[in-house]
Amino acid sequence: MIAIEDVSKRYADGTVAVDRLSLQIPNHSITVLVGPSGCGKTTTLRMINRMVEPSGGTIRVDGEDIRSRPVNALRRSMGYVIQNAGLFQHRTILDNIATVPRLLGWSKQRARERAAELMERVGLDPAMARRYPYQLSGGQQQRVGVARALAADPPILLMDEPFSAVDPVVRRGLQEELLRIQGELGKAIVFVTHDMDEAITIGDRIAVLRTGGKLAQFATPDEILSSPADPFVEQFLGADRGIRGLSFLSTRDLELDRSRVFPVGSDWREIAGRDPEGTPVLVTDADGKPLGWADPGAWDGDLADLEPYGPSFEVGRDSLRVALDRAVLSPTGLAVAVDASGQVLGVAGQETVAAAIRVARQRRAADTPQETASASAKAGR
Amino acid sequence: MNGFFDIPSDLQHSYGGLIAIHLQEALVPVLVGLLLALPIGLLCVHYDWIYGPVLWTSTVLYAIPSIAFFVVLIDYTGLSQLTVMIPLCLYSLVVLVPAVVDGIRSVPEETNAAASAMGIGLARRYLQVQLPIAVPAIMAGLRVAVASSISLVSVGALIGNQGGLGNLLTTAQLYGRPRLAVTSVVTTAALAIVIDALLVLLRRVLTPWEPPSGGAAGRSGAATTAEDAATRTPEGAS
Ligand SMILES: Nc1ncnc2c1ncn2[C@@H]1O[C@H](COP(=O)(O)OP(=O)(O)O)[C@@H](O)[C@H]1O
Ligand SMILES: [Mg+2]
Numbered sequence: 099m100i101a102i103e104d105v106s107k108r109y110a111d112g113t114v115a116v117d118r119l120s121l122q123i124p125n126h127s128i129t130v131l132v133g134p135s136g137c138g139k140t141t142t143l144r145m146i147n148r149m150v151e152p153s154g155g156t157i158r159v160d161g162e163d164i165r166s167r168p169v170n171a172l173r174r175s176m177g178y179v180i181q182n183a184g185l186f187q188h189r190t191i192l193d194n195i196a197t198v199p200r201l202l203g204w205s206k207q208r209a210r211e212r213a214a215e216l217m218e219r220v221g222l223d224p225a226m227a228r229r230y231p232y233q234l235s236g237g238q239q240q241r242v243g244v245a246r247a248l249a250a251d252p253p254i255l256l257m258d259e260p261f262s263a264v265d266p267v268v269r270r271g272l273q274e275e276l277l278r279i280q281g282e283l284g285k286a287i288v289f290v291t292h293d294m295d296e297a298i299t300i301g302d303r304i305a306v307l308r309t310g311g312k313l314a315q316f317a318t319p320d321e322i323l324s325s326p327a328d329p330f331v332e333q334f335l336g337a338d339r340g341i342r343g344l345s346f347l348s349t350r351d352l353e354l355d356r357s358r359v360f361p362v363g364s365d366w367r368e369i370a371g372r373d374p375e376g377t378p379v380l381v382t383d384a385d386g387k388p389l390g391w392a393d394p395g396a397w398d399g400d401l402a403d404l405e406p407y408g409p410s411f412e413v414g415r416d417s418l419r420v421a422l423d424r425a426v427l428s429p430t431g432l433a434v435a436v437d438a439s440g441q442v443l444g445v446a447g448q449e450t451v452a453a454a455i456r457v458a459r460q461r462r463a464a465d466t467p468q469e470t471a472s473a474s475a476k477a478g479r
Numbered sequence: 480m481n482g483f484f485d486i487p488s489d490l491q492h493s494y495g496g497l498i499a500i501h502l503q504e505a506l507v508p509v510l511v512g513l514l515l516a517l518p519i520g521l522l523c524v525h526y527d528w529i530y531g532p533v534l535w536t537s538t539v540l541y542a543i544p545s546i547a548f549f550v551v552l553i554d555y556t557g558l559s560q561l562t563v564m565i566p567l568c569l570y571s572l573v574v575l576v577p578a579v580v581d582g583i584r585s586v587p588e589e590t591n592a593a594a595s596a597m598g599i600g601l602a603r604r605y606l607q608v609q610l611p612i613a614v615p616a617i618m619a620g621l622r623v624a625v626a627s628s629i630s631l632v633s634v635g636a637l638i639g640n641q642g643g644l645g646n647l648l649t650t651a652q653l654y655g656r657p658r659l660a661v662t663s664v665v666t667t668a669a670l671a672i673v674i675d676a677l678l679v680l681l682r683r684v685l686t687p688w689e690p691p692s693g694g695a696a697g698r699s700g701a702a703t704t705a706e707d708a709a710t711r712t713p714e715g716a717s
C-alpha cells in the first residue's frame with residue numbers, strides 16, 4: 099500500500115505541479131494517474147521513488163515514511179518504466195534486464211538466469227538476449243523496459259506513459275501483456291497516462307488529475323464513466339462515455355434468440371413456410387459453428403451463397419459493448435453469440451442488447467456500492 | 480628509395496628509434512590530456528557555468544605558440560622531452576574537453592532518468608553508463624587530438640633535437656640533404672594515418688552497440704510492427 103498524504107510539489111521556479119494530493123494506492127492492483135499534459139502526473143510518480151522531493155506532505159509505503167530509507171535502496175525496491183524505455187544502449191538486452199539484480203549484489207550468473215526468465219515472461223524471443231537495443235523495435239524495447247523493472251521482483255512498479263510512443267496495435271498488445279503479467283504477479287502498479295482509453299483498459303482504479311495538480315476524481319473506471327465527478331472529468335472522458343461504459347457490463351444474461359439458428363441440411367422449405375417474410379436465419383455446420391446468413395425463402399442450399407456473418411462475440415467473456423458493436427456491424431442487424439469453443443449459442447439484435455443494458459443499469463442501481471467492475475469484466479473489454 | 484632510411488649518426492637514433500620517440504612524444508601528452516579531460520568534462524556538465532571559462536582558457540592556451548611555452552618551460556624542465564610534451568598536452572584539451580562534454584550530453588535524458596530510478600549512484604552512473612555512451616564522441620575528439628599532436632611534435636627539433644622525426648628537417652637543412660626532409664614528412668604522415676586507423680578500429684571494438692553507419696537505423700520504433708507481432712505471445716495476439 100502506497101499512501102500519498104496531502105502531498106504538494108512547488109518547483110524552484112514557482113510552478114505548483116502537485117497541490118495537496120492524497121491517494122491510497124492498494125497492493126495487487128493497477129492504479130492509473132490520468133490527466134492532461136502538465137497536470138503533475140510525472141511529478142507525482144517521481145515523488146514516490148524520491149526522484150522529486152515533495153515540498154509538503156508525506157508518502158508512506160506499507161506505513162513507513164519513504165524518507166526513512168536510503169534513497170538508492172528505496173528505488174531498487176520499485177521498478178520504473180518510462181516512455182521510449184530508456185534502455186542502456188551500450189548493454190545487451192540480457193545485461194539491461196540484469197541491471198538491478200547486479201546492483202543488489204547478485205552474481206553475474208544468477209542475474210543473467212533471472213534476466214532470461216524475465217525475457218520469457220514478457221514475451222521476448224530468447225534469441226534477442228545478446229542483441230543491443232538499437233536492434234529492437236519500439237515495442238520490443240518497451241518489453242525489455244518492463245522486464246528490467248521486474249528483474250529484482252520489486253513489490254511496486256511505477257510506469258510513466260510506458261506505451262505512449264508505440265503504435266496502437268503494438269500498444270494494445272503491450273497492455274494485454276501487462277494485464278496478464280499483473281494477473282500472475284499482483285504488484286502494486288502506479289501507471290501514468292494521458293490517454294483515458296488506456297486508463298480504462300488497464301486501471302483497477304483511476305485518479306483523474308486536473309491542471310495544477312489537483313485530484314478531480316478517484317474511482318473505478320466503471321464509476322468514472324457512469325458518474326463523472328464534474329464537467330472537467332466528463333469532458334476528459336470524451337463524447338462516447340456512455341458506449342464505453344458498456345465495457346463493464348457482461349453479456350452473461352443477454353436473452354439470445356435460438357429460433358433463427360439452423361444446422362446445415364435442415365429442411366429449408368419447412369423453414370420458409372414457417373416464416374413467410376423471409377427473416378434471415380443463421381446456418382451452422384454440423385459442429386454448431388456459424389457459416390453465414392441465409393434468406394430462407396430464396397436460398398437454394400448452396401453454401402457459397404450465404405451472406406458472411408462478420409465478427410461474433412463470446413458470451414460471458416465479451417462485454418455488452420462488444421455485443422452492441424457486433425449487432426451494428428452485422429448485415430442482418432443481429433449479432434452472433436458463440437461460446438468459448440466457437441459454437442453458436444444464439445443471435446441478438448440491437449433491441450435485445452438495449453434491453454440488457456437497461457436491466458444491468460437497474461441491477462447496478464440496486465446494489466451500490468459498485469464493485470461490479472473487476473478483472474473479469476476487464477478481460478472482455 | 481635509396482637513402483630513405485639512412486639517418487645521420489649525430490641524431491643518435493636509427494629510423495625506427497626516431498619513430499618510437501616521435502610516437503611517445505605525440506601520444507603520451509594526448510593520453511594525459513584525456514585523463515585530465517574526463518574529470519574536467521564531467522565537472523563542466525555538472526556545473527554548467529564553468530564550461531564557458533574552461534573552454535575560454537583552453538582556447539587561449541591553444542593560441543600560445545609552442546616556442547613561447549618552450550622558452551618558459553626550459554628553465555624548469557630543460558631541453559627534455561617533457562618540455563615538448565607539456566604544451567602538446569595542454570593543446571589536446573581544446574579538443575578533448577568539448578568531446579567529453581558532448582559525449583556526456585549525448586546520453587539521452589530517459590537513459591539518465593532510468594539509471595537514477597534504478598538506484599544507480601552518480602559515480603557509478605558516470606563510469607558505467609555515461610562514459611561508455613560517450614565513447615563515440617570522445618573517440619572522435621581523440622582522433623583529431625592525436626593527428627594534430629603527431630604533426631606538432633616536430634617543433635621539438637628547435638630545442639636540442641627533441642622533435643622525433645622533426646629532427647630530420649633541421650638535419651636536412653644543416654647538411655643540405657633535402658631527401659631527409661622528404662623522409663621526415665612522408666613518415667610523419669604515414670604515422671598519422673596508421674594511428675588514426677588504429678583508433679577507428681579501437682572505437683569499433685569499444686562500441687559493438689552502435690547501429691552500423693552512424694545511427695541511420697535509429698533507436699526508437701524503427702523496426703516494423705510485424706516484427707513486434709511475431710514476438711508477442713499467443714495470449715497477446717487476440
Ligand atoms: N524540474 C521542473 N522545474 C520546474 N517546473 C517543472 C519541472 N518539472 C515539471 N515542471 C512543471 O510542473 C508541471 C507538471 O509537470 P509534470 O509532472 O511533468 O506533468 P505531466 O507528467 O502530467 O505532464 C508542468 O507545468 C511542468 O512544466
Ligand atoms: Mg509526464
